[in-house]
Amino acid sequence: MTTNRPVALVTGASSGIGKAAALALVDAGFEVVGTSRRTSGEAHRDGVTFLDLDVASDTSVARAVDRVIEKFGRIDVLVNNAGIGSAGAGEERSLTQDQQLFDINVFGLIRMTKAVLPHMRAQGRGRIINISSVLGFVPAPYMAAYAASKHAVEGYSESMDHEVRQHGVRVLLVEPAVTRTAFEANSPQPATPLPVYEQQRQVFEGVMAAAMKDGDDPATVAKAIVAAATDPKPKLRYPAGPTAGRVSALRRLVPSRAFDRQIRKLNQLPA
Numbered sequence: 001m002t003t004n005r006p007v008a009l010v011t012g013a014s015s016g017i018g019k020a021a022a023l024a025l026v027d028a029g030f031e032v033v034g035t036s037r038r039t040s041g042e043a044h045r046d047g048v049t050f051l052d053l054d055v056a057s058d059t060s061v062a063r064a065v066d067r068v069i070e071k072f073g074r075i076d077v078l079v080n081n082a083g084i085g086s087a088g089a090g091e092e093r094s095l096t097q098d099q100q101l102f103d104i105n106v107f108g109l110i111r112m113t114k115a116v117l118p119h120m121r122a123q124g125r126g127r128i129i130n131i132s133s134v135l136g137f138v139p140a141p142y143m144a145a146y147a148a149s150k151h152a153v154e155g156y157s158e159s160m161d162h163e164v165r166q167h168g169v170r171v172l173l174v175e176p177a178v179t180r181t182a183f184e185a186n187s188p189q190p191a192t193p194l195p196v197y198e199q200q201r202q203v204f205e206g207v208m209a210a211a212m213k214d215g216d217d218p219a220t221v222a223k224a225i226v227a228a229a230t231d232p233k234p235k236l237r238y239p240a241g242p243t244a245g246r247v248s249a250l251r252r253l254v255p256s257r258a259f260d261r262q263i264r265k266l267n268q269l270p271a
Contacts, residue, residue, distance in 0.1 A: 002073030005031045008229065009068055009075055011055055011112060012082030013048065014038065016181035017131065020218035021079055021225045022048045028226050030077065033068050042067075055082045055108030056100075065115040074123060077229045078116045080109040081131045083149075085183055087205075088190030089197040090144035097191055098145045105149035110156065113171070117164065124168040129228045130157045131221075132173045134239075134247045138259075141267050142204040146187075161236060172228045172236060177243035178208075178215035203268050216241045 008025045012018040013034025022034040026047040035053035043050045051067060054060040068075055083105045086093065113128055120126025135143065136150035154173060161171040193201075224240035239245040251259065264271060 003031050005029060006076040007031045007033065007068065007072045007074050008077040008079060009033045009035070009065075009116070010048075010079040010081060011035045011053060011108075013050070016183060017176065017179060017218045017221045018079070018081040020222035021081060024219070024222035024226050025077070025079075025229065028230060030229070031072055033072075035064060035082070053082075055111060056103045058111060061108075061111045061115050065112075065119075069119060075116050075119050075126065076123075077127045077129065078112060079129045079131070079225055079229075080112050082108055083131065085187030086143050086146040087187040088193065088201060089142055092190035092192055092194050092197060092201075093145060094191035097188060101145050102149055102152075105146070106152045106156070109153060113160065117169065120169045121164070121167045126169045127229055127234065128157075128160075128169065128171045129225055130171065130173055131225075132157070132175045134175055134177050134244050136173070136175060137251055138247060139263055141263070141269060142201060158236060170234050172234055172238065174221065174224045174228055174238045174240055175244050175248065176216065176221045176224075176240040177247060178211045179218055179221055179240075180212060180215045181218060200269070207267055216243065 006029070008030040010018055010022045010025065010032060013022040014036035018034065022032050023046060025032045032048045034048045034050050036050060037052065037054050049071070051064050052060070053064040065075070084101055086097070086101055109130055116126070116128065130153050132153045133150045135147040136154040140147035157171045157173050164171060221240040224238040228234060228238050239248045254262070261271070
């Protein structure tokens with residue numbers, strides 16, 4: 001089977017931002033394949049074809065990309081959305097926890113990119129849209145590993161975009177702020193909680209709960225993803241929503257010492 005419609009592959013599409021993005025791309029005229037680790041085979045829901053995929057597995061990634069090519073004959077857009085969060089102070093998390101996070105958030109994204117690039121280069125066009133975060137360019141106390149992974153995504157994406165642009169392929173970034181999903185609630189707790197961080201960790205959890213309550217709707221991020229997928233002249237970065245836009249501007253314009261003070265104030269850390 002082949003299709004004349006553009007084909008988008010969205011990882012982590014069973015809920016949250018990934019689900020909203022998959023549905024928005026369907027509305028924008030794409031044939032959409034969504035992936036999840038819990039699909040239990042190939043399925044079709046709400047106009048989206050779902051496939052099993054574990055981005056931490058080379059074999060699973062290769063199998064899923066080959067299946068999309070076999071079924072539709074093309075991949076025009078890859079949305080690297082699959083990811084996990086982190087909770088607790090950096091010292092409290094085990095190295096294994098941090099390695100698992102990077103294997104999904106960073107190396108999973110790299111696996112997917114490597115798998116689709118030969119197809120995109122062969123067809124002379126394609127867009128790889130990597131879901132970063134405002135935490136890809138600002139610090140995040142008590143989420144250090146997650147922020148580090150998104151900083152890595154930013155550097156990888158911008159560098160890769162220079163490499164593949166001459167082949168008709170773009171690598172673009174969508175940068176959400178806090179978004180109302182179950183993402184934070186599903187973040188693994190630190191392996192070795194330490195009393196020295198307990199009080200401040202609880203403060204941070206309260207700050208995050210309040211921010212999540214007032215966070216952006218996943219549809220806001222989906223809108224930015226569709227723009228990245230369809231803009232005739234795409235931008236490297238797409239801040240998703242007004243909060244992300246303000247944070248991006250402040251990071252560029254505010255002196256580093258003042259920005260540092262603001263981060264500590266927002267996170268209720270001692271001055």
